Amino acid sequence: MIYKIYMKIKEIAKLLDATFITGEQLAESEIDFAFASDLMSDVLTLKQADRILLITGLCNIQTIRTAEMANVEVVLFVRNKNVTNEMIEIAEEENMVLLQCKYSMFRAVGMLYVQGLQPVY
Amino acid sequence: MHFEYTIIENDFANAGTASSAIKKTLKQLNIDSAKIKRVVVAVYEAEVNAIAHAYGGTIYVDIDGEQIVVRIADKGPGIPDVALAMQEGYSTASPKVREMGFGAGMGLPNIKNNVDKLDIKTEINVGTEITMAVKF
Numbered sequence: 492m493i494y495k496i497y498m499k500i501k502e503i504a505k506l507l508d509a510t511f512i513t514g515e516q517l518a519e520s521e522i523d524f525a526f527a528s529d530l531m532s533d534v535l536t537l538k539q540a541d542r543i544l545l546i547t548g549l550c551n552i553q554t555i556r557t558a559e560m561a562n563v564e565v566v567l568f569v570r571n572k573n574v575t576n577e578m579i580e581i582a583e584e585e586n587m588v589l590l591q592c593k594y595s596m597f598r599a600v601g602m603l604y605v606q607g608l609q610p611v612y
Numbered sequence: 613m614h615f616e617y618t619i620i621e622n623d624f625a626n627a628g629t630a631s632s633a634i635k636k637t638l639k640q641l642n643i644d645s646a647k648i649k650r651v652v653v654a655v656y657e658a659e660v661n662a663i664a665h666a667y668g669g670t671i672y673v674d675i676d677g678e679q680i681v682v683r684i685a686d687k688g689p690g691i692p693d694v695a696l697a698m699q700e701g702y703s704t705a706s707p708k709v710r711e712m713g714f715g716a717g718m719g720l721p722n723i724k725n726n727v728d729k730l731d732i733k734t735e736i737n738v739g740t741e742i743t744m745a746v747k748f
């Protein structure tokens with residue numbers, strides 16, 4: 492059986508009790524794949540795919556730049572990291588959705604995985 | 613088309629501004645998005661290297677109907693052993709660079725994987741010049 496699993500961004504946010512920092516207007520958009528890493532060089536090795544969610548604990552300007560170069564449309568910061576205005580500015584310019592949740596990386600990833608969200612690799 | 617961007621020493625906050633500008637230009641030219649990604653991922657890793665491992669430099673971009681050629685020339689310590697630096701996992705990155713999410717020794721191998729042509733010229737205590745080309 493071949494079937495396609497995706498999640499709406501708003502479903503992801505609801506599941507993880509996450510808040511939108513930017514891009515709430517894109518809440519109805521869908522995500523096909525997820526990838527979790529704090530290593531930006533690792534994120535930059537992802538092959539081109541649409542609708543990727545990055546789950547990360549690294550919260551700085553390089554996270555946003557990396558998402559921009561890697562065509563990652565949604566970034567979820569775990570453990571309530573502090574997102575700066577500079578990061579928000581670039582994310583808004585790039586139409587990027589930034590989410591923030593209080594859960595740990597392990598918990599957030601596990602909750603999404605059991606929902607059937609597909610890994611990139 | 614020819615563009616130039618300056619990379620300033622220690623300017624970690626602006627790493628990626630040149631790659632970002634190149635991405636916008638290629639988008640306007642309607643280049644395929646997978647191809648744009650290959651270009652900007654390679655340029656971004658090189659841009660980070662010029663800040664992380666050297667003292668800044670200049671990025672020269674040439675675009676014609678067939679390809680994009682990007683040359684990143686830095687003032688820096690040079691690379692003593694290029695073959696070693698190209699190996700995945702080799703890194704001399706500082707803790708500060710690792711805090712930014714780099715420094716795993718994956719940059720140069722990933723640049724090589726993404727471009728059609730790569731040339732590295734380097735001189736100890738002078739600097740490094742990385743030239744990369746991606747065909748459209």
Ligand SMILES: Nc1ncnc2c1ncn2[C@@H]1O[C@H](COP(=O)(O)OP(=O)(O)O)[C@@H](O)[C@H]1O
Pocket residue numbers: 532657661662664665666686688689690691697698702703704705714715716717718719720721740
């Ligand atoms: N522009 C440069 N100037 C001097 N050394 C460099 C430069 N770029 C890379 N290197 C050297 O090559 C190593 C590997 O680079 P890279 O693969 O990008 O990994 P990383 O940047 O994560 O260390 C660096 O740690 C550094 O020693």
Ligand SMILES: [Mg+2]
Pocket residue numbers: 657660661714715718719720
């Ligand atoms: Mg590097």
